[in-house]
Amino acid sequence: MSVPSTVPSAPDWQLRVRTFDGDTAGAGVLVSPRHVLTCAHVVCAALGRPWEEAGTPRPAEPVALDAPRGGGAWQAAATVLDDGWFVDRSPWDAAVLLLDRPAPAAPPTLRSRGGADRPGRAVSMVGFSADEAPAGVWSHGVLIGRGGRHHEHVQFDIRSSTSARITGGFSGSGVREDPGGALVGIVCDAHQDDRGLGVSGWMIPVETVPNVWGGDVSAPPSQPLRDSPRTVHALALALAETPTVADPEARREFYRLLAPRIRRSLRVDLAPGLFASRLVGVARDHGLLHEAVAALDLLEEGSPPMRRVWEAAGPLLDRE
Structure with missing residues (x-):
């Protein structure tokens, strides 16, 4: 009998934040073996305090955490770092906690560049x-x-x-x-x-989130996704199927938004499929694939075909 996906065979990097009564206040995630990132309002809920974004001082009392996704008895207390309370400054409603004992699992890979700016992911x-x-x-x-x-x-x-x-x-x-x-x-x-x-x-x-935990991140390095011809072709196909690239007039408007280095090596009067294929190659040669896809998104305004473009572009953008 297979084990359900919601019950991991090893401890998970997501922990639970508890109230004094043992109820659930929320969750937190490991960013190092001793540091947890959570929401400031979760910390306040755990301590039974009201939360007001700009007017809530950093609490000194510890909060309780456990690891129900590890299937074990791990428990810990954690306090908010002196510079880990973000209620009146960016990124707002965030808190970084210091555990009083080592975490039950390794931290995850942190997608710290470009992961949040890709609609459709x-x-x-x-x-x-x-x-x-x-x-x-x-x-x-x-x-x-x-x-x-x-x-x-x-x-x-x-x-x-x-x-x-x-x-x-x-x-x-x-x-x-x-x-x-x-x-x-x-x-x-x-x-x-x-x-x-x-x-x-x-x-x-x-x-x-500022790295207030001092760079002590033990997450394994992100494994590069395979950059195969099939991946490149999938992106070109998705681009060609967008209304902007498929329509000659709209394609010209998109062409004008592209960086000069791309335009110099790309003809706007090509057939949609050939234009898209050539665009992917030229943009990648110049390290401008994300910029080119973002320019297309300005015209597509988050259309379903555009979301498919972002999905297809993900493996290649991870290589930039």
């Missing part, structure tokens, strides 16, 4: 929102773009009707990129529909 989250599922319940979504109360935060939408909706137990949970599982950010807020279901939310990107 598939992500997963596991939240402690159901008492009958102590190891957490999964939700799957896609990154949409920056927004919310602070420009640094990034919206994600839940795209599956079978995924868990974003509720209080998800605050501080790790947003994991698919595939690979690297940490992109932590859940900080949710937007509810008229039925009270959290169908979208916002995350604090890891790349916006």
